[in-house]
Amino acid sequence: HVQLVESGGGSVQTGGSLRLSCVASGYTLPMNMGWFRRLPGQEREGVAAIAGDGRTDYADSVKGRFTIPRDGAKNIIELQMHSLKPEDTATYYCAADPGCRWPPDFGYWDQGTQVTVS
Numbered sequence: 001h002v003q004l005v006e007s008g009g010g011s012v013q014t015g016g017s018l019r020l021s022c023v024a025s026g027y028t029l030p031m032n033m034g035w036f037r038r039l040p041g042q043e044r045e046g047v048a049a050i051a052g053d054g055r056t057d058y059a060d061s062v063k064g065r066f067t068i069p070r071d072g073a074k075n076i077i078e079l080q081m082h083s084l085k086p087e088d089t090a091t092y093y094c095a096a097d098p099g100c101r102w103p104p105d106f107g108y109w110d111q112g113t114q115v116t117v118s
Contacts, residue, residue: 002026002108006094008079009113017082018115022094024075024108032097032104035068035079037090038112044093050077051102062088084117091115 008020024031034049048058048068056068065083070076079092092115095106 002031002096002098004094004096004108004110006092006110006113009092009115011116011118012084014084014086014117016084016117017080018084019081020079020092020094020113020115022077022079022110024094024096027075027096027098029098030070030073031075032099032102032106033068033070033075033077034095034097034104034106035077036093036095036106036109037088037115038093039087039090047092048079049104051104052100055102057103081115084115086117089115089117 006022030052035047038044050068067080091112093112094110096108097104097106
């Protein structure tokens with residue numbers, strides 16, 4: 001059973017940076033992992049994803065500002081967010097998919113953490 005523990009987040013001024021971290025347990029092989037967010041009053045949307053083999057994908061809205069590094073072959077990822085904008089304010093979720101398909105089919109989620117940009 002995969003479990004995700006997220007840390008980081010908080011409040012930052014426009015143009016600042018924040019980092020989220022996510023540690024997945026319960027599966028030893030590198031999984032597809034990703035970050036999603038839910039903006040106020042909107043549905044959850046994909047932000048960034050990284051495959052077990054290291055390939056990545058980003059939402060157009062964050063390309064060039066966010067990166068999703070992985071700690072080697074471990075199921076530990078970050079979301080490094082730079083040049084933050086007020087419209088990045090959202091609850092951010094870490095997700096995991098033990099499968100091999102791409103794009104991933106995420107079935108495991110954490111409880112989310114708030115990021116506020118003002």
